[in-house]
Amino acid sequence: MDPFAGRTAIAGAGMTELTRRSGRSVLSLAREAALAACSAAGLEPTAVDGVVQYSMYDDSVQAEALGAVIGARDLSYVMDFAQGGQSAAHMVAHAAMAVACGFAKNVLVFRAMNGRSGVRIGQRAAVGGGTEFRYPLGFVAYPQVAAMWARRYMIETGATELDFGAIAIAQRRWAERNPRAVLREPLTEEGYLASRPVAEPFRLPDCTTEVDGAAAVLVTSVERARDLALTPAVISSAAWATHGFDLDMGSSLRYDDYLRNFSGHLAGPLWKRAGLGPEDVDYAEVYDCFTGALALNMEGLGLCAPGTAGTFAREGHTSPGGKLPTNTHGGLLAEGYVHGMNTVTEAVWQMQGLGGERQVPKNDVAVVSSGAYLSGSAIVLTKDR
Amino acid sequence: MTVNVPAPVPSPDSAPFWEGLREHRLRVPFCHVCGQWFFPPMPGCPECGAGEDHVELREAAGTGRVHSWFVAHHAFHPAFEADVPYAVLDVDLDEGPRVNGRFLGAPFDRIEPGMAVRAVFEDLPEFTRLAFEPAAPPGEDRP
Ligand SMILES: [Zn+2]
Numbered sequence: 001m002d003p004f005a006g007r008t009a010i011a012g013a014g015m016t017e018l019t020r021r022s023g024r025s026v027l028s029l030a031r032e033a034a035l036a037a038c039s040a041a042g043l044e045p046t047a048v049d050g051v052v053q054y055s056m057y058d059d060s061v062q063a064e065a066l067g068a069v070i071g072a073r074d075l076s077y078v079m080d081f082a083q084g085g086q087s088a089a090h091m092v093a094h095a096a097m098a099v100a101c102g103f104a105k106n107v108l109v110f111r112a113m114n115g116r117s118g119v120r121i122g123q124r125a126a127v128g129g130g131t132e133f134r135y136p137l138g139f140v141a142y143p144q145v146a147a148m149w150a151r152r153y154m155i156e157t158g159a160t161e162l163d164f165g166a167i168a169i170a171q172r173r174w175a176e177r178n179p180r181a182v183l184r185e186p187l188t189e190e191g192y193l194a195s196r197p198v199a200e201p202f203r204l205p206d207c208t209t210e211v212d213g214a215a216a217v218l219v220t221s222v223e224r225a226r227d228l229a230l231t232p233a234v235i236s237s238a239a240w241a242t243h244g245f246d247l248d249m250g251s252s253l254r255y256d257d258y259l260r261n262f263s264g265h266l267a268g269p270l271w272k273r274a275g276l277g278p279e280d281v282d283y284a285e286v287y288d289c290f291t292g293a294l295a296l297n298m299e300g301l302g303l304c305a306p307g308t309a310g311t312f313a314r315e316g317h318t319s320p321g322g323k324l325p326t327n328t329h330g331g332l333l334a335e336g337y338v339h340g341m342n343t344v345t346e347a348v349w350q351m352q353g354l355g356g357e358r359q360v361p362k363n364d365v366a367v368v369s370s371g372a373y374l375s376g377s378a379i380v381l382t383k384d385r
Numbered sequence: 386m387t388v389n390v391p392a393p394v395p396s397p398d399s400a401p402f403w404e405g406l407r408e409h410r411l412r413v414p415f416c417h418v419c420g421q422w423f424f425p426p427m428p429g430c431p432e433c434g435a436g437e438d439h440v441e442l443r444e445a446a447g448t449g450r451v452h453s454w455f456v457a458h459h460a461f462h463p464a465f466e467a468d469v470p471y472a473v474l475d476v477d478l479d480e481g482p483r484v485n486g487r488f489l490g491a492p493f494d495r496i497e498p499g500m501a502v503r504a505v506f507e508d509l510p511e512f513t514r515l516a517f518e519p520a521a522p523p524g525e526d527r528p
Contacts, residue, residue: 130425132393136514137487139473140391141461148475152453155498200456200470246425252423252475253483254431258453 005273008096008227009384012041013345013352015215018182021117022212027061030112032071033214038070038247040354041218042229043106045070048218050077050104052095053111054087056339059119060112077104083123085289086262086371087111088340093238094277095219105220106280111341112214120210121339129248143290144217145250147199148376149373150292152258154201156307161201163310164291165192168205168333169229170313172286173320175330177358182209183334206291211336215345222384232384233351233366237274241266244376249374259307261293262376263300263369271302272379278302280361283325284318285347286369287340288332293372298326301367301378321378325360340370344379351383388463392511398426401442406513409506412442413482424482447504448520449478454488454496476502476517490518 014036016022017031030053038045048070051063077098081087088111095107098277113229115121120122121142134140153159162279168187175181187205195203225232241262244255252258271277288294295309304312312318318326329335336342347368350360369378395403405412414426418435422445428437452475460466472488474496488496489505502517 019410075393132395132399133425134485135391135462136393136509136512137473137485138457138462138465138468138471139485140465143459144455144457144473145457148453150475151455152475155453197456197458200458202455246431247427251425253485368453368516 003274004097004100004238005275006234006236007100007222008219009222009234010092010202010217010348010381011043011220011225011228011232012037012039012230013215013217013348014040015044015180015342015345016213018180018211018213018338020211026059026114026118027065027069028113029212029214030061030066030110030216033112033216034066034070034110035110037108037216037218040230043218045072048072048106048108049075050095050098050107051075052081052091052107052109054081054091056084056121057119059115059121060115066074066108077107078307085287085340086376087367088344088370089238090240090370090375090377092217092219092235092344092379093240093377096235096238099219099221105224107219108216109219110214110216111339113339114212115337115339116210116212118212130246130251130253131248134250142250144199145252145291146292146372147202148252149258149296150201150290153292153295156259159307159310160382162189164206164295165189166310166314167291167294168192170319171327171331171333172231174328174358176332177320178329178335181330181335182211183330202290202292205333208289208332208337209334211338213336213338215338215341217344217348226384230352233348233381234384235379236276237270237380238377239266239270239273240375242378244373250375253350255374259296261300261373261377262371263295263297266376266378267295267301270380276365276380278364281324281367282365283328283350283360284367285328285343286326286367287343287371287376288327289337289372291333294331297369301369320358328355328360330360341372344368347381351381389511390464390509391462398428398437402426403512405444406506406515409513411445411447411504411515412494413445413478413480414440415443416440422478422480422482424484445478445480449502450478451475451479451496451498451500451502452483468497472496474502474517484515487514487516489516495519495523
């Protein structure tokens with residue numbers, strides 16, 4: 001039997017509201033989301049014995065500090081992971097490994113950030129790595145990295161800017177149903193075309209919306225989760241892939257195929273470990289810091305054919321009522337950029353029947369991915385039966 | 386207020402690259418063990434793992450073809466506000482490695498995938514940066 005698959009579950013998920021200026025400390029946001037996850041699960045915070053978190057440019061707070069402010073006693077597993085959007089599913093996997101191996105019983109995973117009023121990742125200059133070769137050129141921000149990949153995607157697939165637009169439009173339909181989303185007004189093709197170019201081929205709606213906020217989930221064993229308040233979202237698989245890396249996550253100079261991001265490299269082991277395939281997925285919560293990243297992630301996971309993500313979205317398959325509801329919170333594009341942790345919480349809520357106005361009709365199998373280009377992670381969640 | 390373009394802070398691995406640009410020469414790492422060129426400069430060959438003693442920054446021809454590009458309309462750093470819009474290229478050098486450079490010498494609508502380009506050197510007060518211009522007249526620069 002696989003030592004990992006199906007042994008652990010997410011028992012509860014929690015989030016703060018998303019704002020442009022929280023006026024609160026990052027630790028305060030983290031605490032609110034963590035307590036919300038515990039409360040949803042019906043677990044006393046004092047029973048938490050592990051905390052895992054990730055950060056970018058030191059914009060978060062230490063895992064152990066969260067333990068202190070929720071009244072957790074001694075911690076037997078902690079991790080602070082200094083990576084960005086590629087982290088969320090990987091952090092859940094780490095918590096699950098800690099639980100499966102007996103290092104901890106109840107592990108909180110969180111991401112908290114004043115991503116709009118504090119450190120703005122999209123606009124922040126990184127130091128070190130390969131930045132010395134990009135920054136003097138004015139190649140200074142992650143949207144530009146994404147645009148470089150998107151242009152090559154268009155060259156190789158024949159996709160147009162309207163294909164990226166179709167993705168943004170489809171996700172906005174979900175955001176209209178999500179009170180937490182920061183962009184809820186409908187987006188039309190005309191509106192998309194008229195919006196401000198940022199890094200061509202990308203316009204503003206192709207890019208995530210930075211917010212202040214936090215999201216957290218509680219990972220425990222499947223057995224313990226069964227005794228808690230909500231339907232367990234069983235962690236049936238997890239995988240990480242790094243491909244074509246050189247000096248930092250913004251450098252794609254040694255990446256061979258801009259049509260196949262990390263997700264195309266982890267899909268094999270991910271589905272094998274789950275004993276499932278992309279055809280089994282009822283809904284998908286897929287990392288989308290940019291529309292172009294969403295396309296690569298959908299295609300890499302096998303959810304649609306290479307080069308077809310825009311058409312797939314335009315045909316309504318990912319929208320409410322479609323055959324593969326995708327980013328049912330509106331995604332990072334429209335709900336807001338909690339760095340993919342809000343993509344995990346949404347997957348959990350949908351599986352627990354807490355999707356509200358946007359609840360998907362069938363919720364037995366979900367895939368969640370985290371990351372955009374060189375590296376990233378994914379998990380498969382299945383409803384406990 | 387003028388904000389200076391962020392100057393590179395060369396490492397021991399990259400200093401010969403920047404010194405080369407200052408002399409208007411494109412110097413790219415070459416591995417004497419596996420015979421491959423690579424970029425960016427690193428203290429080990431990513432093709433075969435050979436150590437830095439086996440890697441030499443060697444002058445490349447400076448010619449290559451456009452792999453991808455973006456056109457910046459938003460300056461994410463104040464130093465580039467006066468430059469927008471500007472284009473940055475992914476260029477596959479004829480020796481193999483991919484490098485980035487500004488696009489100069491023609492309107493952006495000239496840029497096409499596979500277009501032949503050649504290196505040019507932009508001298509700024511503190512350092513010299515890499516750029517590329519079309520290698521041939523319009524209509525004659527496709528593969
Ligand atoms: Zn070598």
